Amino acid sequence: MRRHSLLLLVASLILAQCSSACGGGVNTTTSQSDSHPSEPSIALPVKANSVRFAVIGDSGSGDQYQYEVAHEMEMARQEFPFAFVIMLGDNITGGHTPRDFQRKFEDPYKGLLDAGVKFYASLGNHDRTNESLYKPFNMGGKRYYSFKRGNVRFLALDSNYMDPGQLDWIKKQLQSSDSAWKICFFHHPLYSNGKTHGSDLDLRHRLEPIFTQYGVNVVFSGHDHVYERLKPQKGITYFVEGSSGHLRYHDLRRSPEMAAGFDTDRAFMLVEVAGNQLYFQAISRTGQTVDSGVLTR
Amino acid sequence: MGPPPVECHHYGCAVHLNGVLRPRTLSPLVVLGFFFLGGAGCFPCPAPQNPPSNRHAVLVEDFQNRVAQYIKLHKQVAASLPALKSTASAQELAQHQRLLAQGISAARIQAKQGAIFSPAISAEFRRLIRMAMQGSNAGRIRASLKEAVKPGLRIRVNNPYPETAALPSTPPTLLLNLPKLPPELDYHLVGRDLVLRDVAADLAVDLIPAAIP
Numbered sequence: 001m002r003r004h005s006l007l008l009l010v011a012s013l014i015l016a017q018c019s020s021a022c023g024g025g026v027n028t029t030t031s032q033s034d035s036h037p038s039e040p041s042i043a044l045p046v047k048a049n050s051v052r053f054a055v056i057g058d059s060g061s062g063d064q065y066q067y068e069v070a071h072e073m074e075m076a077r078q079e080f081p082f083a084f085v086i087m088l089g090d091n092i093t094g095g096h097t098p099r100d101f102q103r104k105f106e107d108p109y110k111g112l113l114d115a116g117v118k119f120y121a122s123l124g125n126h127d128r129t130n131e132s133l134y135k136p137f138n139m140g141g142k143r144y145y146s147f148k149r150g151n152v153r154f155l156a157l158d159s160n161y162m163d164p165g166q167l168d169w170i171k172k173q174l175q176s177s178d179s180a181w182k183i184c185f186f187h188h189p190l191y192s193n194g195k196t197h198g199s200d201l202d203l204r205h206r207l208e209p210i211f212t213q214y215g216v217n218v219v220f221s222g223h224d225h226v227y228e229r230l231k232p233q234k235g236i237t238y239f240v241e242g243s244s245g246h247l248r249y250h251d252l253r254r255s256p257e258m259a260a261g262f263d264t265d266r267a268f269m270l271v272e273v274a275g276n277q278l279y280f281q282a283i284s285r286t287g288q289t290v291d292s293g294v295l296t297r
Numbered sequence: 298m299g300p301p302p303v304e305c306h307h308y309g310c311a312v313h314l315n316g317v318l319r320p321r322t323l324s325p326l327v328v329l330g331f332f333f334l335g336g337a338g339c340f341p342c343p344a345p346q347n348p349p350s351n352r353h354a355v356l357v358e359d360f361q362n363r364v365a366q367y368i369k370l371h372k373q374v375a376a377s378l379p380a381l382k383s384t385a386s387a388q389e390l391a392q393h394q395r396l397l398a399q400g401i402s403a404a405r406i407q408a409k410q411g412a413i414f415s416p417a418i419s420a421e422f423r424r425l426i427r428m429a430m431q432g433s434n435a436g437r438i439r440a441s442l443k444e445a446v447k448p449g450l451r452i453r454v455n456n457p458y459p460e461t462a463a464l465p466s467t468p469p470t471l472l473l474n475l476p477k478l479p480p481e482l483d484y485h486l487v488g489r490d491l492v493l494r495d496v497a498a499d500l501a502v503d504l505i506p507a508a509i510p
Contacts, residue, residue: 094461101387125444125463129496130394135385161483162469188466197444201437202468 057088057222061245088222089124089187174214194224
């Protein structure tokens with residue numbers, strides 16, 4: 001009986017290890033306990049006049065891991081000089097005192113802020129709406145807003161409160177945009193294989209038809225504290241990057257929709273848009289490339 | 298004969314808020330009726346001319362009037378504070394929010410649950426939410442609502458939303474079915490309760506308990 005239990009235990013350990021490490025594209029090549037930070041090796045072309053930016057989500061933890069990701073971003077910028085960062089919400093989690101803004105945003109990204117890198121925030125469920133008036137978030141006092149860089153139109157949406165007014169605004173913005181690339185970013189993912197939250201089905205029901213009708217190419221979301229790239233859904237590539245401060249270890253479930261995933265350490269993304277190509281690279285807190293590739297429109 | 302002891306739901310009829318007749322909700326028809334009755338204290342409720350299908354419109358109008366009253370108050374308090382524009386000072390943001398919340402709370406110190414969501418309006422909102430959650434929407438909305446359930450999170454009317462608590466997202470399909478709000482307010486579901494929140498003050502203005510079936 002005892003021997004039988006031992007065998008069962010060993011078998012379940014092997015299965016658990018295999019389910020996270022072997023399957024579904026969930027990349028577990030590094031873990032937060034056994035890897036040390038190193039300079040990331042940039043896999044992006046750094047073409048002239050390209051639009052270059054970084055992506056962080058669920059960053060506002062204020063713990064040492066957030067600072068380490070921020071440091072890795074600074075190192076990456078030496079080789080890949082991105083001009084701005086998009087934030088996928090939960091920019092400040094927990095308290096919202098001035099000290100929290102300092103500890104969870106101003107201090108970790110001081111190097112980037114001092115270098116003139118702009119941050120464009122969207123609101124998560126842990127954010128407060130008055131963050132839209134916080135100048136370093138460049139939201140212009142609005143819950144949702146739009147900006148253009150090169151041939152890319154960015155829409156920062158408020159997925160906490162997708163009211164009819166915002167839905168109309170999205171349609172108008174996309175309809176009137178002549179940009180080659182249309183990128184939306186917001187907190188709650190339309191597609192996610194995170195076990196904790198997963199896909200927001202009602203939000204998907206309302207947004208996906210608009211995105212497909214008006215030619216959105218790429219969507220970035222957070223909320224699930226993992227990195228995931230999904231296989232294109234109705235022609236749109238979805239990324240979940242919710243691990244730039246917080247992490248839910250082994251939170252990804254295997255799915256045929258998943259193209260790549262990483263749930264064993266914090267991460268951020270670098271993106272470069274050049275002509276009809278969008279290059280992306282996901283980098284862990286320790287500088288390992290956990291996913292990279294190119295999308296063509 | 299005094300005014301009716303319960304709220305009247307016929308279109309154009311005045312509605313009682315905290316026992317006080319709110320004359321700005323009177324329609325010209327009602328005013329005329331009141332005049333012809335000699336103002337003898339008999340308040341006419343023109344039920345025969347108003348079919349029950351108007352009940353929804355009456356309640357929504359009542360709700361919007363109450364909201365408009367609140368917004369007036371919000372603007373008065375906001376006008377008494379230094380104007381807030383985009384700022385790099387988190388201190389300034391926090392202070393403005395706190396002063397706004399304190400000012401509004403003090404100005405409606407007597408406000409209790411039901412000040413805006415009267416029993417009749419609450420019943421109508423519950424009906425609208427039930428309607429939105431029927432058919433193919435039901436599964437999607439319920440899935441989204443799983444995140445709204447936070448055991449132990451207690452929202453108190455006329456008090457700030459708990460600072461460290463997450464603000465659950467509101468399913469867009471529900472928002473499509475609920476009366477439109479001015480930008481100063483929004484709806485949030487906390488557990489099964491529907492909370493009406495002052496956005497800039499981060500203040501719970503009112504709530505409907507057990508709004509979600």
